Amino acid sequence: xxxxxxxxxxxxxxxxxxxxxxxxxxxxxxxxxxxxxxxxxxxxxxxxxxxxxxxxxxxxxxxxxxxxxxxxxxxxxxxxxxxxxxxxxxxxxxxxxxxxxxxxxxxxxxxxxxxxxxxxxxxxxxxxxxxxxxxxxxxxxxxxxxxxxxxxxxxxxxxxxxxxxxxxxxxxxxxxxxxxxxxxxxxxxxxxxxxxxxxxxxxxxxxxxxxxxxxx
Numbered sequence: 476x477x478x479x480x481x482x483x484x485x486x487x488x489x490x491x492x493x494x495x496x497x498x499x500x501x502x503x504x505x506x507x508x509x510x511x512x513x514x515x516x517x518x519x520x521x522x523x524x525x526x527x528x529x530x531x532x533x534x535x536x537x538x539x540x541x542x543x544x545x546x547x548x549x550x551x552x553x554x555x556x557x558x559x560x561x562x563x564x565x566x567x568x569x570x571x572x573x574x575x576x577x578x579x580x581x582x583x584x585x586x587x588x589x590x591x592x593x594x595x596x597x598x599x600x601x602x603x604x605x606x607x608x609x610x611x612x613x614x615x616x617x618x619x620x621x622x623x624x625x626x627x628x629x630x631x632x633x634x635x636x637x638x639x640x641x642x643x644x645x646x647x648x649x650x651x652x653x654x655x656x657x658x659x660x661x662x663x664x665x666x667x668x669x670x671x672x673x674x675x676x677x678x679x680x681x682x683x684x685x686x687x688x689x690x691x
Contacts, residue, residue, distance in 0.1 A: 476501075476552050476553075476580050476581075476687075476688065476691070477551075477552075477553050477555065477572070477577065477578070477579050477580050477581075478495075478501065478553070478554050478555065478579075478580060478581045478582075478583070478684065478687075479555045479558075479559070479579055479581070479582045479583070479658070479662075480492055480495075480554060480555065480556055480583055480585070480680075481582065481583065481584040481585065481651065481654070481655070481658075482584065482585030482586075482587070482669060483585075483587055483592050483644055483647050483648075483651070484592060484596055484640065484643050484644060484647060485587060485591070485592035485593070485594075485595035485596040485599075485640070485644075486585040486586075486587045486592065486669040487585065487595075487669055487673060487676060488556060488557075488585055489505070489556065489608075490673060491585070491673070491676060491677060491680060492505065492554055492556040494673075494677050495554055495677070495680060495681070495684065496554050498677075498681065499552070499554075499681075499684060500552055501552050501553060501554035502546075502551060502552060502553050502554070503554050503556060504543065504546055504547075504553055504554065504555050504556065504558065505556040505557050505558075506539065506542070506543070506556075506557040506558045506560070507557060509542050509543065509546060510524055510528075510534075510542065513542055513545075514528075520538060520541050520542050520545070521542075523538050524538055524539075524542065536561055536563040536564050536567060537567070539558065539560070539564055540564060540567040540568065540571065543555075543558055543568070543571075544571050547571070547572075547575065549575045549576065549577060550577075559654065560650060560654075561650050561654065562650075562653045562654055562657055565654055565657055565658070566657075569661070578662075579658075579661075579662045580662075580663065580687055580691065581662070581663045581665070581683065581684065581687045582658040582662050582663065582664045582665070583664075583665050583666070583667055583680060583683055584655060584658075584664070584665070584666045584667070585666075585667055585669035585676070586666050586667070586668055586669060586670075587668075587669040587670055588670065589644055591670055592640070592644055593637055593640045593641055593644065594612075595610065595612075595613075596635050596637075596640035596643075597631075597635060597636065597637045597640055598610050598611045598612045598613075599631070599632075599635045600616070600629045600630060600631055600635075601629065601630060601631075601632050601635075602622035602624070602625065602627050602628075602629050603627050603628045603629070603630055604622060604625040604626075604627025604628070605622065605624055605625045605627065607622055607623070607624050607625075609622075609623075609629060613673075616629055663687055665683045667679045667680055667683065
């Protein structure tokens with residue numbers, strides 16, 4: 476079973492992906508994690524990606540698709556988080572799955588108003604030690620500025636400022652509109668309101684996955 480979870484920055488996509496992977500036994504494939512692993516391993520595709528990142532350029536769709544392709548096996552249970560990000564990546568994924576005699580089973584889009592997304596991102600804080608993510612509104616640290624897990628300093632990342640958050644959303648929206656249109660026509664597509672509490676969002680996502688499994 477292959478599930479794609481789409482959502483803007485601030486929609487809680489990463490949190491929900493981890494919860495669902497644990498609950499349903501999916502292999503959680505996040506492009507950021509794959510990039511870091513391939514670069515650390517100094518693989519051929521990782522080195523290609525690193526060259527673009529060092530130059531401050533976007534990694535081409537062909538390289539992103541190649542990275543993800545290396546993680547997919549026929550008959551596996553996958554939850555794709557952060558991929559595909561563009562229409563070209565979606566089409567490349569479909570071609571790749573056709574060769575494996577497989578296809579995307581479910582696409583879920585976490586919807587969130589722009590103002591709420593910016594508010595959430597601007598409230599986000601990240602541990603400089605272990606990378607744990609907090610939120611000063613919904614999930615503050617027990618001691619201000621100190622990570623609950625490793626006691627390292629917790630800070631606001633540069634890309635979580637309001638100005639940067641607004642720009643990130645604009646880029647996301649430009650890329651995602653054609654992607655959403657594509658999946659509405661090509662695959663089982665559902666929307667879930669990400670403005671609810673994390674537990675309610677998880678329950679809604681779980682219900683959609685269960686109904687898709689039952690219909691297969």
